[in-house]
Amino acid sequence: MARKKKCIAMLLAGGQGSRLAPLTENVAKPAVPFGGRYRIIDFSLSNCVNSNIDTVGVLTQYQPLELNDYLGTGDPWDLDLNYGGLHVLPPYQAAKGGDWFKGTANAIYQNQKFISNYDPDYILVLSGDHIYKMNYEIMLKEHIDNDADATIAVMDVPIEEASRFGIMSTDEKGLITEFAEKPAQPKSTLASMGVYIFNTDKLLNYLEQDEQNPDSDNDFGKNVIPAMLAGGERLYAYLYKGYWRDVGTLSSYWSANMDTLGEDPELWLNDDGWRIYYRHDFHSPTYLGEHASLQNCNCAAGNEIDGHIFDSVIGSNIVIEEGAVVRDCVIMNNVTIGKGAHVEYAIIDHDVEIGAGAKVGGSKEDTELTVIATGQKIPPAQTGKEV
Amino acid sequence: MRMLGLIFADEHDANISDLTLKRTFAAIPFGARYRIVDFFISNMTNSGIRNIGVIATTKYESLMGHVRYGGEWDLHRRKSGLTVLPPFSFSSGEARYENILEALQANLSYITNCKEEYVLFTCCDAIGNIDYSAMLDQHIKSGARFTCLCTKTPLNKEQGVRTTVYKTDEKDRITEIQIKKEHDPGDLISTHTYIMSREELLDILTQSIDLNKKSMRRDVLMPALKTSKVMAYVTDEKLTYVDTVSSYLKSNLALLNKDLRRELFMQELRPIITRAGNSSPAFYSESSQTTNSIIAAGSVIEGTVRNSVIFRNVHVKKGAVIENCVINQDCTIGEGAVLNYAVLDKGVIINDKRLLSGYVTHPFFVGPDSVI
Numbered sequence: 001m002a003r004k005k006k007c008i009a010m011l012l013a014g015g016q017g018s019r020l021a022p023l024t025e026n027v028a029k030p031a032v033p034f035g036g037r038y039r040i041i042d043f044s045l046s047n048c049v050n051s052n053i054d055t056v057g058v059l060t061q062y063q064p065l066e067l068n069d070y071l072g073t074g075d076p077w078d079l080d081l082n083y084g085g086l087h088v089l090p091p092y093q094a095a096k097g098g099d100w101f102k103g104t105a106n107a108i109y110q111n112q113k114f115i116s117n118y119d120p121d122y123i124l125v126l127s128g129d130h131i132y133k134m135n136y137e138i139m140l141k142e143h144i145d146n147d148a149d150a151t152i153a154v155m156d157v158p159i160e161e162a163s164r165f166g167i168m169s170t171d172e173k174g175l176i177t178e179f180a181e182k183p184a185q186p187k188s189t190l191a192s193m194g195v196y197i198f199n200t201d202k203l204l205n206y207l208e209q210d211e212q213n214p215d216s217d218n219d220f221g222k223n224v225i226p227a228m229l230a231g232g233e234r235l236y237a238y239l240y241k242g243y244w245r246d247v248g249t250l251s252s253y254w255s256a257n258m259d260t261l262g263e264d265p266e267l268w269l270n271d272d273g274w275r276i277y278y279r280h281d282f283h284s285p286t287y288l289g290e291h292a293s294l295q296n297c298n299c300a301a302g303n304e305i306d307g308h309i310f311d312s313v314i315g316s317n318i319v320i321e322e323g324a325v326v327r328d329c330v331i332m333n334n335v336t337i338g339k340g341a342h343v344e345y346a347i348i349d350h351d352v353e354i355g356a357g358a359k360v361g362g363s364k365e366d367t368e369l370t371v372i373a374t375g376q377k378i379p380p381a382q383t384g385k386e387v
Numbered sequence: 388m389r390m391l392g393l394i395f396a397d398e399h400d401a402n403i404s405d406l407t408l409k410r411t412f413a414a415i416p417f418g419a420r421y422r423i424v425d426f427f428i429s430n431m432t433n434s435g436i437r438n439i440g441v442i443a444t445t446k447y448e449s450l451m452g453h454v455r456y457g458g459e460w461d462l463h464r465r466k467s468g469l470t471v472l473p474p475f476s477f478s479s480g481e482a483r484y485e486n487i488l489e490a491l492q493a494n495l496s497y498i499t500n501c502k503e504e505y506v507l508f509t510c511c512d513a514i515g516n517i518d519y520s521a522m523l524d525q526h527i528k529s530g531a532r533f534t535c536l537c538t539k540t541p542l543n544k545e546q547g548v549r550t551t552v553y554k555t556d557e558k559d560r561i562t563e564i565q566i567k568k569e570h571d572p573g574d575l576i577s578t579h580t581y582i583m584s585r586e587e588l589l590d591i592l593t594q595s596i597d598l599n600k601k602s603m604r605r606d607v608l609m610p611a612l613k614t615s616k617v618m619a620y621v622t623d624e625k626l627t628y629v630d631t632v633s634s635y636l637k638s639n640l641a642l643l644n645k646d647l648r649r650e651l652f653m654q655e656l657r658p659i660i661t662r663a664g665n666s667s668p669a670f671y672s673e674s675s676q677t678t679n680s681i682i683a684a685g686s687v688i689e690g691t692v693r694n695s696v697i698f699r700n701v702h703v704k705k706g707a708v709i710e711n712c713v714i715n716q717d718c719t720i721g722e723g724a725v726l727n728y729a730v731l732d733k734g735v736i737i738n739d740k741r742l743l744s745g746y747v748t749h750p751f752f753v754g755p756d757s758v759i
Contacts, residue, residue: 035667035668036667036668037667037684075458260667261670263672263689269667269668270666270667270670270687270700275665276665276667277665278665280663282658282659282661284648284651284653284659285418285419285642285682285683286669286681286683287642287643287645287648287680287681288677288678288679288680288681288682289678289679290678290679291678292677293676293677293678294671294675294677295671295672295673295675296671296672296673297670297671298667298668298669298670299668299669299671299682300668300669300684301420301668301683313668314668
């Protein structure tokens, strides 16, 4: 019996994310923890299922072990389906040789067999390293209404930031007239979010052409989109006005975490209308001790907290002992902070021990962001007596 | 594994009827993010049991919704797994059963179809982290016909509640079974957890059905004391009871004690697993003050919380003061409200500036979805 899907998603999750080092030393960027209990990829995956897209190919390449473990059968996102669901698509060997994914476009090119299993009319191409809540269904509807060949989600960004992005110029109906990848002199402020919808036939055509071009970087932004424009295809911009962050650098990663705080947070995680799903670890409930105080904090499960925490995002399995002060921090899982330690403006990766009385980081106003990599042990302060 | 696990989800004691208004006993929420049945399923799976039946009679919707096919415990297997067994009329003819023996009789066909050599069955009013495989080891080693789990140090066990007490000889062989309303220090208190061979159980069930016998204690265990070996397995693990609303409050608040928390939740290789929601981390605002409390995910704390257990997605608004309370899932506590020794069931809304106060022996109980 022939079956098909209207739209499937291809999620690019193979990038190294080298600017996020050391957080990405042993783990692909999409699997980096975020917001206390999530991983970065949860946002794209949850957006898919919340937008009624139930078939997702996740293209992996760099350090896939932890990411693969995390994705599993896709059950946390209800993507463990008999037809459709979540499929991890690694690079592979074939009869005529095989290759790593050479670029974002080549990664999709190499997985045409996966696509053809679902015979989709539309293909949604996503990055696994963005933090946002977006309804792709609305974008798809606009794509269909415009009779477009491709639709690119864009955000209006400040002009001074525009040269960091792929910038679109459009006519009044949103038809793209010009596209420039990271232009020195941006002509518009509509920045590509790396979210694309293509008509399947058109995309496969252009991927084939791109593959024949030995000079191509096989990249969507650099090669495929410009080629489609040059080929006279109908490319539309879809203006997205919600929250979106590319957490490509340590400081943007830190700020996006902070966006989950506050009484009316920019990034609201407990939104019943748009759940962000994640895979659970089993932890006991969090206990706050006699001396604990938490102000403007997110705090996940399995923690024993007796110190003072301000303006921070705290993961799971954390021990913060009496008298310790934590301020402006992002703390991942399995971290111990000893008595009287002082940790400020820092990202603490998982499995870190900070000894009693130790001082890590400094004030947000006059210090650089401190990052403590996984497995580090900061020795207790040598003050002669315990603090 | 050679042992089948059976859990009796109902506890027919009127003392706890407040909390079982809309749910069966095993589905009572406990410890900020669990339901009582989680401890028993986790204990069983941690002890190597792979086939578990949960016998329920009434109000089992929330129980079924919680355990489903046991996926959280990796029990959704092809050859074994978790089965909720709602009332099923067999030769006993009764669709509702009032005690363990009747419940087992009604599920004779399920027990017959299982392949395990031994059966462990248990009520679930004594919450702990118990290694049943050690109990089975003792059962086999002692050559007992029946082995019964009991404790000398029950935590938060109320007086005035029907309690089964064992008397044993110096080798832990049970010589007498008593029913008491007031238990004494040092009493061996039964948790109604038994191990026997499955064949033995099948014999007991077919015979008792034929003879219309209705009580495990009176008709099976008591007569067996004289003729065969009935052993007590006295556990050293801490067991905390839920048998009245007061003991429910006390047992929850007992989790604020680090030792009990460690015994229950942090045993090496014996995690207590539950079905988790998809809540975000708990959020503590600028105005929050929370000490000596357990707070589950998804909660928003803007007020003051002391010595309390707060379940998922609870909103404590500014100026509210909560002390010595158990607040179940999805409750909202209004601005300036003051709660002391209160037990709030799910989905309660306390309006601004309300004052609720009970005492540890007589908690102020608010039923599910009430608005005060």
